[in-house]
Amino acid sequence: MDRFRFITAGESHGPSLGVVVEGVPSGLVLNEDALEVDLARRQRGYGRGARQSIERDHARILSGVRHGRTLGSPILLEVANRDWENWTRVMQVGPLSDADAAELAALAEGGTKRAQPITRVRPGHADLAGALKYGFNDVRNVLERSSARETAARVAAGGIARAFLRELGIDVWSFTAEVGGVAVDPARCTRSREEADASPLRCPDPEAEVAMIARIDEARSGGDTVGGVFEVVVHGAPIGLGSYVHWDRRLDTALAAAVMSIHIVKGVEFGLGFEQTRRFGSQVHDVIEGRRADGSWVHRSNNAGGLTGGVTNGEPIVVRGAVKPISTLARPLPTSDLISGQPVDTAHYERSDISVVPAAGVIGESMVMLTLARFVLEKTGGDSMAEVTDNLRRFRERIAAQPAAPVPGDGSGGHATEA
Ligand code: EPS
Numbered sequence: 001m002d003r004f005r006f007i008t009a010g011e012s013h014g015p016s017l018g019v020v021v022e023g024v025p026s027g028l029v030l031n032e033d034a035l036e037v038d039l040a041r042r043q044r045g046y047g048r049g050a051r052q053s054i055e056r057d058h059a060r061i062l063s064g065v066r067h068g069r070t071l072g073s074p075i076l077l078e079v080a081n082r083d084w085e086n087w088t089r090v091m092q093v094g095p096l097s098d099a100d101a102a103e104l105a106a107l108a109e110g111g112t113k114r115a116q117p118i119t120r121v122r123p124g125h126a127d128l129a130g131a132l133k134y135g136f137n138d139v140r141n142v143l144e145r146s147s148a149r150e151t152a153a154r155v156a157a158g159g160i161a162r163a164f165l166r167e168l169g170i171d172v173w174s175f176t177a178e179v180g181g182v183a184v185d186p187a188r189c190t191r192s193r194e195e196a197d198a199s200p201l202r203c204p205d206p207e208a209e210v211a212m213i214a215r216i217d218e219a220r221s222g223g224d225t226v227g228g229v230f231e232v233v234v235h236g237a238p239i240g241l242g243s244y245v246h247w248d249r250r251l252d253t254a255l256a257a258a259v260m261s262i263h264i265v266k267g268v269e270f271g272l273g274f275e276q277t278r279r280f281g282s283q284v285h286d287v288i289e290g291r292r293a294d295g296s297w298v299h300r301s302n303n304a305g306g307l308t309g310g311v312t313n314g315e316p317i318v319v320r321g322a323v324k325p326i327s328t329l330a331r332p333l334p335t336s337d338l339i340s341g342q343p344v345d346t347a348h349y350e351r352s353d354i355s356v357v358p359a360a361g362v363i364g365e366s367m368v369m370l371t372l373a374r375f376v377l378e379k380t381g382g383d384s385m386a387e388v389t390d391n392l393r394r395f396r397e398r399i400a401a402q403p404a405a406p407v408p409g410d411g412s413g414g415h416a417t418e419a
Pocket residue numbers: 012049051083146147148149150151152326327328351352353
């Protein structure tokens with residue numbers, strides 16, 4: 001059974017978001033302050049909308065932890081929606097009494113947008129397909145769950161994976177690589193990781209960031225939105241996570257699905273990615289330079305993005321997510337009405353972000369960490385952190401040693417023992 005599996009619940013303007021994370025080993029040090037770091041990073045970024053000035057995301061730990069350490073039991077986290085208090089009648093869980101219904105109707109009548117049913121489906125959003133699929137005549141029922149607000153719960157869960165991976169020496173971060181066609185130039189990436197993280201777009205290249213901000217301002221002034229690319233980088237993953245033996249055991253399969261599952265992501269690539277298709281093999285494949293004294297392996301480059309045959313090869317894992325422009329536009333596109341089926345001039349608009357690439361990067365980190373944690377546990381097994389760390393240390397020692405030279409016909413069938 002998959003370890004570190006998780007399931008989220010919650011509507012964007014409901015009382016709260018929840019997530020249950022199952023299969024976390026016992027003995028992991030965990031507290032709410034640690035989870036807050038990534039939640040705050042997810043909320044920041046130039047181009048974010050008004051919602052983030054309302055929310056101050058904090059995950060309450062409601063189960064699975066005692067005296068600051070995990071118990072091995074399911075961990076339940078809750079992230080409250082502060083905005084809920086502005087939506088109590090619209091998002092009321094219980095049935096509407098006559099008085100409630102009259103109040104809601106009066107609000108809608110009086111022009112309160114959030115109380116009005118939504119039928120002008122937004123191009124690019126889940127609105128139309130979702131309403132038809134679930135049988136709704138009010139798109140509110142779709143957008144509440146399809147909203148990227150749900151990613152706050154994923155990032156809360158990702159904080160547990162970060163604590164787990166950190167104990168094993170595995171480190172994950174991300175940065176904004178591109179916004180609206182403006183890309184970072186590795187030669188100009190002068191900012192340290194801390195400096196990049198503190199910058200408006202979480203960008204290591206200060207010059208590119210200025211031009212990226214200009215693109216966001218341009219989108220804002222046109223009532224538009226703009227996308228980009230984030231890059232997640234993993235250091236310290238041991239060789240041997242994932243497997244080439246079957247499609248669903250490849251780590252790249254799982255990472256691609258995890259990153260692709262983020263609402264705003266429309267493409268995923270590893271290492272050199274699609275650029276590989278434009279080069280000869282000699283300009284793509286990473287020359288293997290040999291084993292170091294400490295047993296690690298060196299490649300001349302990392303175009304494969306740390307994964308060959310779906311297995312970690314000891315190089316940093318590099319995965320990028322393509323972020324589409326947000327589909328809620330302040331100057332809405334023409335669309336059609338869900339009920340009449342006829343064209344209308346403008347799609348629905350309440351409020352939105354202009355650009356979310358830095359936030360998407362933090363969510364990308366979380367999805368990568370949750371996936372890696374699962375694959376680490378698949379490799380090591382173990383119910384307690386002591387067992388996991390012990391097993392991983394022994395595996396690392398085993399593969400660092402020089403294997404015995406193969407002797408044809410010695411009966412070992414090519415199974416190495418240490419020399
Ligand atoms: C988000 C909260 C949402 C949006 C955004 C992500 O808040 P609201 O809908 O109340 O403004 O800002 O969601 C979308 C981009 C979307 O398309 O639904 C958040 O917390 O990340």
